[in-house]
Amino acid sequence: MGSKKVSLAALLTFIAIAIIVLYHNISPYITPSELLNMNNAYNVQVVGKMSDLRVRDNVTFFKLTDGKAEIEVIYRGKVQQYDSEVVVVGDWDNGTLYAEKILRKCHTEYTGG
Amino acid sequence: MxxxxxxxxxxxxxxxxxxxxxxxxxxxxxxxxxxxxxxxxxxxxxxxxxxxxxxxxxxxxxxxxxxxxxxxxxxxxxxxxxxxxxxxxxxxxxxxxxxxxxxxxxxxxxxxxxxxxxxxxxxxxxxxxxxxxxxxxxxxxxxxxxxxxxxxxxxxxxxxxTVEMVIHPPIVFLAYSLSALLFSVILSGSEQAGSEQEQIARLSWLSLTLGIIIGGWWAYRTLGWGGFWGWDPVENSSLLPWLTLTLYFHLRKHREIFAYLTFTSVLFATFVTRGGVISSVHSFGSEYTDYTYLIPLLCSLIPVLVRAKEFGDIKSVCTSQLPVLFSSALIVVFLGTVANLIVNVERSYYLITFLPVFAIIAALVILKIKKMNSVIKIIHLGVIILFLGSASVWLFEHHETLNLGTADGFRLEDILINEDSEKFTVISEIQTPYGIVYPKYLIYKIERRDRGISTVELISYPWVDHYFALTNFDLNKKEVVLEHYTIPLISAVWIGSVLMVAGGILRFSASSIHRTNDS
CATH class of the missing domain: 1.20.120 (Four Helix Bundle (Hemerythrin (Met), subunit A))
Structure with missing residues (x-):
């Protein structure tokens, strides 16, 4: 009986720790409409679809939209336009999102197993 | 019609x-x-x-x-x-x-x-x-x-x-079907079905393991899929049934609960990948959430709930703490996967929570491996090597983005573009400190806009892989941007995986022969 209680206590403690660790290791996804309400924000993860892609001297400009609002994104480097949603990680400053990374939303484009 | x-x-x-x-x-x-x-x-x-x-x-x-x-x-x-x-x-x-x-x-x-x-x-x-x-x-x-x-x-x-796309999904789906069959056979509750039940369980473990490993190999060779294990919801939700099924083999009493949970996890994986929940949280008008898979998922939980009070009496063939360890791993992955549907979960979460549990499991295996028979030993040796490889890759992987021309020891020798009926191929020849590589960028002549991909070039040593991919190029200026990953001991991940599959095959065929002799 005693060892069972110890096991249960260990498991519960572990779950509690896992939840705390999880809480400190998440960052919310933001939509372009939410971002427009902020003046500046650092290291944000913005989800949306790309449009109006332009490339000039190795710098890419494009618009990111959530269907309601759109924002201007600048990325140093080339990137192709994806059909699916992307996550843009970067800094939001005075109406422009300076992208550090552009991630495709995991590989769920394969919608199978 | x-x-x-x-x-x-x-x-x-x-x-x-x-x-x-x-x-x-x-x-x-x-x-x-x-x-x-x-x-x-x-x-x-x-x-x-x-x-x-x-x-x-x-x-x-x-x-x-x-x-x-x-x-x-x-x-x-x-x-x-x-x-x-x-x-x-x-x-x-x-x-x-x-x-x-x-x-x-x-x-x-x-x-x-x-x-x-x-x-x-x-x-x-x-x-x-x-x-x-x-x-x-x-x-x-x-x-x-x-x-x-x-x-x-x-x-x-x-x-x-890719070739992996030809074989990976059928193997994973075979595992999913077998775990449904295992659920059904156990639910039908006959004691004499013992050996048949064991065969189905072993075959579904084997195909699930093989499917996950091929998926890992594929993801490793694809730039942007986060290496052999990217903690992505799709990967995570295939790890859940693997963990429950693996625990099933390690239990002596009331292990049926974990066979039931294996099928529940399979349905959870189906819900995550097919339900559209991953996109739907971002509120696009065209995306919708499909809850149809929740109905069988909830049904599959009924036999688990009926037998819930037996959880306390679960007996393991190994140490009594094994169910607690596996449950911890399960909960960590499950929490991360669910959280990932709403927010972005950093990789560090899994490193802090999952890796220590994996380390304890690996340590336990080292303590017990002497007493195992040879086939079981092969599988468990695979687990130890897989642990060493994963821990090394997760903790010590190094990444740099190089603008060729400025990076020491790296030189762009040549870059040219080819065309065939299917695609354009940009081929570069790059001198690196580890040898010459030819990373390519393929642009398919198709209507969809995500038509370009980088190929991955590897220079492998037994203890480290150098991984190169071309992500940007300028044909006129002859400039390229090269991603370079240094991945220590990735070979251990593959060796461990192969041992686990080989052990799984031996175990399945050995018990088949055994059964034929019996009858």
């Missing part, structure tokens, strides 16, 4: 009638009546196979008036990828899964002596598969016809044009 639709409807009808006949047989108590149900099941299986082959035929013959073929294929694509495109989307992969369910049930029923266990298990399987066929026919139909006939398809996602 489209023939494919007729075949699906016919298959659905036969499956529903088969389930009903199995039920009536159970009620009547006359085993002989099961023959009708059995033949209906074979009919349903044949019709479903015909539908699958018809879809393959439509892909091979470029029939773009079928919407599903249009979206996932194009004329220039090699035939082998046209075959794999059959299961590249939601509808086709559901058709494949449904067929495998029917096939597995048919084989199970036709092998050996018919008894009540088989009838009960076949009832559960046909009922579940009828539900899938219902979704397939009415909500997720691959045979939707376009009102016009396009000249060419939209094109398969370039990332899916």
């Amino acid at each position: 489209e023939i494919g639709n007729l075949l699906l409807m016919f298959s659905s009808l036969a499956a529903v009638l088969s389930a009903l006949m199995f039920l009536i047989t159970l009620r009547n108590g006359k085993l002989g009546n099961a023959v009708i149900a059995e033949n209906l099941l074979y009919t349903s299986t044949s019709a479903c196979l015909a539908a699958l082959l018809l879809l393959v035929y439509y892909f091979i013959t470029d029939n773009f008036s079928i919407w599903y073929v249009y979206v996932n294929s194009n004329v220039e694509m090699p035939a082998i990828y046209k075959l794999s495109a059959v299961w590249a989307g939601k509808e086709g992969s559901l058709l494949l899964w449904t067929f495998l369910n029917l096939l597995v049930t048919s084989l199970f029923l036709s092998a050996g002596k018919k008894d009540w266990t088989k009838v009960k298990a076949a009832l559960t399987m046909t009922a579940f598969t009828s539900y899938l066929l219902f979704i397939l026919t009415f909500f997720s139909n691959p045979f939707v016809v376009l009102p016009y006939n396009p000249n060419n398809g939209y094109g398969l996602n370039p990332l899916l044009r």
Whole structure:
């Protein structure tokens, strides 16, 4: 009986720790409409679809939209336009999102197993 | 009307009638009546196979008036990828899964002596598969016809044009079907089904392990998929049934609960990948959440809840703490996966929580490995090596982005572009401190906009892989941007994986021989 209680206590403690660790290791996804309400924000993860892609001297400009609002994104480097949603990680400053990374939303484009 | 639709409807009808006949047989108590149900099941299986082959035929013959073929294929694509495109989307992969369910049930029923266990298990399987066929026919139909006939398809996602795409999904779906069968056989509750049950469990562990490993190998060789294990919701949700099934083999008493949970996790994985929950949280008008898979998921939890009070009496063949350890790993992965549906979960979460649990499990294996028999030893040796490799990769992987021209020791020797009927290929020749590599950038001539991909070039040493991919180039200025990953001990991940699969195969075939001798 005693060892069972110890096991249960260990498991519960572990779950509690896992939840705390999880809480400190998440960052919310933001939509372009939410971002427009902020003046500046650092290291944000913005989800949306790309449009109006332009490339000039190795710098890419494009618009990111959530269907309601759109924002201007600048990325140093080339990137192709994806059909699916992307996550843009970067800094939001005075109406422009300076992208550090552009991630495709995991590989769920394969919608199978 | 489209023939494919007729075949699906016919298959659905036969499956529903088969389930009903199995039920009536159970009620009547006359085993002989099961023959009708059995033949209906074979009919349903044949019709479903015909539908699958018809879809393959439509892909091979470029029939773009079928919407599903249009979206996932194009004329220039090699035939082998046209075959794999059959299961590249939601509808086709559901058709494949449904067929495998029917096939597995048919084989199970036709092998050996018919008894009540088989009838009960076949009832559960046909009922579940009828539900899938219902979704397939009415909500997720691959045979939707376009009102016009396009000249060419939209094109398969370039990332899916790999050999792995041909084999990975069928193996994973086979594992999913087998875990449904395992659930059904255990639910039918016969004690004498012991060895048969064990065989199904072993085969589903083997195919699940193999499927996950091929997936890991594929992800490793694809830039942007986060290495061999990216903690992505799709990968995570395939790890959950693996953990429950692995724990199942390590328990002596009340282990059935974890066989049930394996199937529940499979349905959870299906819900995560097919339900559209991953996109739906971002509130796009066109995306919708599909809750149909929650119904079988909740049903599968009933036998778990009925036996919930037995959780406390679970006995392990190893140490008594093993169920707690595995449950911890399960909960960590589950929490992360669920959280990832709403927010972004950093990789560090898994490093802090999962890695220590994995380390304790690996340490336990080291302590116990001496006492194991040779086949079991191979599998567990694989676990230890896999742990060393994973820990090394997760903790010590190094990444740098190089602008060639400025980076020391790296030089762009040449860059040129080729064209064939299918695609443009940018080939670069780059001198690195580790040797010359030829990373390419492929641009497919297809309608979809995500048409370009980087190929991955590897220089492998036993202790480290140097991984190169071209992500940016300027043909006029002869400049490229090169991603360089240094991945220590990735070879241990593959060696460990191969040992686990090899052990799994030996164990399965050894017990098959053993069974044949018995009978």
